[in-house]
Amino acid sequence: MMQQPTRQQAREFLRMLPYDAWLYAALMMPPKLIQKRSVKTLDDLELLLRPASNAIASVDLPLMCDWIEEKVGDVALAAQIRQEALTINGYKQQCQKAHEVLLLRIGALKKAAGVLDA
Amino acid sequence: MGVRSMGYAGEILHVDLSALKAEKIPTDSYVQWGGGNGLGTKLFWDFCKDKTIKDGRDEKNVVVVATSPLCGTATPSAGGRCEIVGVGFGHYPISWFTRSNIGGRFSSMMKYSGFDALVISGKASRPVWIEVTNGHVRFHDASLLWGKKARDTQLTILTQLDDKNNGWGWQPLPGKKESVAYSTQKPAVMAIGPAGENQVAHAALVHDAGNTSAQGGFAAVFGAKNLKAVSFFGTGYIELADPMAHVEARFRLKERYAPDPENPDLFQWGMLGRAAPINFAGSVSKNSRLQACVGCIMGCRVRYDVGYGNETKCQATAWYAAPAAHYYKGDEKKIGELALKMADYCNDIGINTYAFSSSVRWLEGLYHRGLLGKGKQIHTDLDFSKLGSEEFGFAFLDALAYKKDIGELFADGFVQGAIKAGLEEDYKNGLLNHPYWGLAEHGYDSRAEVEWGYASILTDRDINSHDFNAIFWAATLATLNGVPYRIDAKEVAQIVADKLKPYVKGPECMDYSDGNIYSDDVMQLLRWYIHYNRFWKNSALYCDLRWADLFDTNAKDNVGATADSEVGEQVFWNAVTGEGIEFTQGLEKGHRIYLLQNAIWALQGRHRDMVHFADYIYEKEIVETELPFFMWPCRDENGIWSYSDIRHRKIDKEKFEDFKTRFYKAEGLDEQTGWLTKQTALKYGLDFVIEELQEYDKLAG
Numbered sequence: 001m002m003q004q005p006t007r008q009q010a011r012e013f014l015r016m017l018p019y020d021a022w023l024y025a026a027l028m029m030p031p032k033l034i035q036k037r038s039v040k041t042l043d044d045l046e047l048l049l050r051p052a053s054n055a056i057a058s059v060d061l062p063l064m065c066d067w068i069e070e071k072v073g074d075v076a077l078a079a080q081i082r083q084e085a086l087t088i089n090g091y092k093q094q095c096q097k098a099h100e101v102l103l104l105r106i107g108a109l110k111k112a113a114g115v116l117d118a
Numbered sequence: 119m120g121v122r123s124m125g126y127a128g129e130i131l132h133v134d135l136s137a138l139k140a141e142k143i144p145t146d147s148y149v150q151w152g153g154g155n156g157l158g159t160k161l162f163w164d165f166c167k168d169k170t171i172k173d174g175r176d177e178k179n180v181v182v183v184a185t186s187p188l189c190g191t192a193t194p195s196a197g198g199r200c201e202i203v204g205v206g207f208g209h210y211p212i213s214w215f216t217r218s219n220i221g222g223r224f225s226s227m228m229k230y231s232g233f234d235a236l237v238i239s240g241k242a243s244r245p246v247w248i249e250v251t252n253g254h255v256r257f258h259d260a261s262l263l264w265g266k267k268a269r270d271t272q273l274t275i276l277t278q279l280d281d282k283n284n285g286w287g288w289q290p291l292p293g294k295k296e297s298v299a300y301s302t303q304k305p306a307v308m309a310i311g312p313a314g315e316n317q318v319a320h321a322a323l324v325h326d327a328g329n330t331s332a333q334g335g336f337a338a339v340f341g342a343k344n345l346k347a348v349s350f351f352g353t354g355y356i357e358l359a360d361p362m363a364h365v366e367a368r369f370r371l372k373e374r375y376a377p378d379p380e381n382p383d384l385f386q387w388g389m390l391g392r393a394a395p396i397n398f399a400g401s402v403s404k405n406s407r408l409q410a411c412v413g414c415i416m417g418c419r420v421r422y423d424v425g426y427g428n429e430t431k432c433q434a435t436a437w438y439a440a441p442a443a444h445y446y447k448g449d450e451k452k453i454g455e456l457a458l459k460m461a462d463y464c465n466d467i468g469i470n471t472y473a474f475s476s477s478v479r480w481l482e483g484l485y486h487r488g489l490l491g492k493g494k495q496i497h498t499d500l501d502f503s504k505l506g507s508e509e510f511g512f513a514f515l516d517a518l519a520y521k522k523d524i525g526e527l528f529a530d531g532f533v534q535g536a537i538k539a540g541l542e543e544d545y546k547n548g549l550l551n552h553p554y555w556g557l558a559e560h561g562y563d564s565r566a567e568v569e570w571g572y573a574s575i576l577t578d579r580d581i582n583s584h585d586f587n588a589i590f591w592a593a594t595l596a597t598l599n600g601v602p603y604r605i606d607a608k609e610v611a612q613i614v615a616d617k618l619k620p621y622v623k624g625p626e627c628m629d630y631s632d633g634n635i636y637s638d639d640v641m642q643l644l645r646w647y648i649h650y651n652r653f654w655k656n657s658a659l660y661c662d663l664r665w666a667d668l669f670d671t672n673a674k675d676n677v678g679a680t681a682d683s684e685v686g687e688q689v690f691w692n693a694v695t696g697e698g699i700e701f702t703q704g705l706e707k708g709h710r711i712y713l714l715q716n717a718i719w720a721l722q723g724r725h726r727d728m729v730h731f732a733d734y735i736y737e738k739e740i741v742e743t744e745l746p747f748f749m750w751p752c753r754d755e756n757g758i759w760s761y762s763d764i765r766h767r768k769i770d771k772e773k774f775e776d777f778k779t780r781f782y783k784a785e786g787l788d789e790q791t792g793w794l795t796k797q798t799a800l801k802y803g804l805d806f807v808i809e810e811l812q813e814y815d816k817l818a819g
């Protein structure tokens with residue numbers, strides 16, 4: 001269970017990051033299509049990791065956790081993904097678990113920040 | 119008309135736009151060059167009187183649109199391709215003699231109308247379009263077409279050619295007795311849109327809904343020549359040397375390799391057997407059907423019931439989906455709709471998505487770095503905070519195509535624009551990732567996938583040839599999705615090595631581990647790759663999305679169709695032409711074509727000292743995290759094969775220079791300059807280049 005963030009922390013974690021803090025990732029769509037993405041917010045990351053039948057996220061998961069910790073600043077979320085997702089077998093499964101953890105966290109952050117999802 | 123060799127239409131059409139005159143030349147003396155790239159290169163050599171030009175928009179430039187004997191036949195994934203060569207536009211520092219390719223039915227119609235190639239020289243004094251119907255050529259005033267988008271242009275021409283004007287497309291056939299000579303077939307039109315008219319480097323030629331000749335900048339060259347469109351229409355036929363052998367080989371190939379369109383296997387390994395389509399449409403349409411070029415065994419494009427996005431594919435459908443996903447917060451319907459609509463619009467204004475799609479991210483970065491915006495280092499009225507929105511997408515494309523706003527700065531190419539704006543450092547450090555000749559990376563980093571990078575820098579453009587890259591896709595997708603590797607690393611290396619004989623000794627050519635990427639084995643793989651491309655792919659015109667089929671899990675033994683004695687490239691070639699060549703003789707032809715092109719590049723000013731990547735390829739390791747793995751067969755220190763991640767490295771400049779030296783030597787080029795030597799010219803029957811090279815002091819040895 002992650003610690004509840006304060007309103008200020010939540011707003012901070014949900015913010016759009018400056019250019020030099022973006023995470024480079026992609027969606028890979030079989031049989032051969034890459035859709036390169038710049039991940040600028042936790043919302044972007046959620047979209048990237050969202051399970052889809054015709055695509056899979058392409059992101060270096062350990063580096064993604066470092067990014068959440070160092071650039072986004074959400075140490076608890078990074079730790080939770082490392083613990084819950086990176087310890088299981090298989091990249092796809094890790095992505096799915098990371099997405100689950102992230103989705104819950106974003107919900108909690110938005111609640112704490114008083115942000116309504118559109 | 120000369121002797122009609124099997125598979126050829128028999129004549130080449132030369133149009134001199136300056137004089138608005140057309141002449142016909144027998145194809146026969148050019149048959150030794152095969153078709154497409156080889157045929158076009160030799161025609162360029164003969165017709166271009168000043169090969170020192172460095173910008174394709176120069177009036178002295180000659181553009182050749184060339185077919186192959188296979189065009190207009192049912193050769194699997196080869197019958198519908200068409201090659202375009204000439205001095206291009208948009209490279210840095212020099213726009214080389216280069217190539218491009220387009221699919222659909224243009225090349226078939228050209229042949230059915232009686233021609234194997236179209237040579238375009240000079241410059242029209244006012245906008246024109248060319249109509250070719252069954253051997254008859256007419257120049258039309260294109261003043262009223264100028265300003266029209268590419269699809270509208272095609273439609274206007276088709277309507278104009280529709281004699282009965284009743285929408286059924288009755289095409290009159292000149293030369294026949296009036297009243298009886300009509301056909302309901304549709305002419306094949308290739309046109310430029312506003313981007314071509316405005317002569318921007320990223321302009322594309324467009325044919326039908328979604329076929330584009332994008333890389334090379336030839337649409338800008340058409341624009342400079344005041345040539346709006348070319349239309350071919352014919353009721354002729356192509357004579358095959360052995361039709362039965364052709365049909366049998368096609369059935370055999372289909373049986374062995376063709377995928378099942380109803381049950382696409384997304385994790386198939388190979389090219390011919392790979393599932394289709396190759397595009398991004400999100401959840402836009404539930405009803406769609408595949409669409410293909412003439413002769414293809416498996417279309418890679420789609421027609422949708424929603425009525426837009428038809429025939430679009432690949433990067434054209436992917437480039438805007440990413441910003442749209444951010445902007446519309448994952449609204450899948452909207453993202454898919456926009457992906458297709460943007461692709462449609464690109465085809466309508468005639469613009470090459472590959473040229474700018476990676477630059478969109480760079481531009482977005484400039485905006486966030488405070489360097490791009492109103493009154494900034496690069497001024498723009500485009501609101502980059504709305505990147506991803508429908509409104510921004512259209513405005514951005516208009517800026518590029520109509521040379522407005524930032525489109526003016528980047529009209530000669532993104533690297534050229536960056537330098538003009540004082541941002542050369544971004545080109546050097548790879549923020550603007552244009553690794554070879556100022557052209558955008560295709561998506562496969564040259565530091566990892568070295569054959570792609572090496573071939574691009576040692577030729578004239580992004581090689582855009584997925585022969586070996588199919589391994590990356592298969593192994594990386596399997597790793598990402600946790601599905602088993604269908605062929606293990608050792609086996610795939612062996613299968614490929616067997617296909618590459620006699621160039622390579624064994625499977626070590628496929629070892630992309632850090633220590634092996636400068637080896638003679640990889641150098642030989644590269645030579646095969648270039649020769650294969652220059653003949654089988656760019657001249658015979660086998661489609662890059664299906665060939666080379668080196669390995670293929672649709673076959674029981676995992677061995678692909680390439681070079682196979684029953685269904686290989688040469689089987690169809692021989693059935694059409696009756697030449698009876700071996701697969702490797704095609705590679706020799708490819709070598710000869712490449713040598714001739716080196717002669718042209720030397721005249722344009724190339725020297726081996728210029729043949730190097732952008733600085734970041736040598737100076738920075740791959741740090742981007744967009745690919746968690748870049749899987750490739752590698753051997754470890756004990757010689758054990760596995761799929762390994764080949765990111766996290768840079769190219770060693772000194773070792774690459776040494777690699778180049780060995781490559782030049784093996785090719786018969788001068789090691790000091792990279793130029794053709796007299797000895798090689800004589801050995802390969804290129805004696806016709808000697809005098810001109812000597813005149814410009816560009817012949818080595």
Ligand code: SF4
Nearest residue numbers: 410411414417418661
């Ligand atoms: S794979 Fe696509 S581009 Fe290639 S020949 Fe077939 S339809 Fe045309």
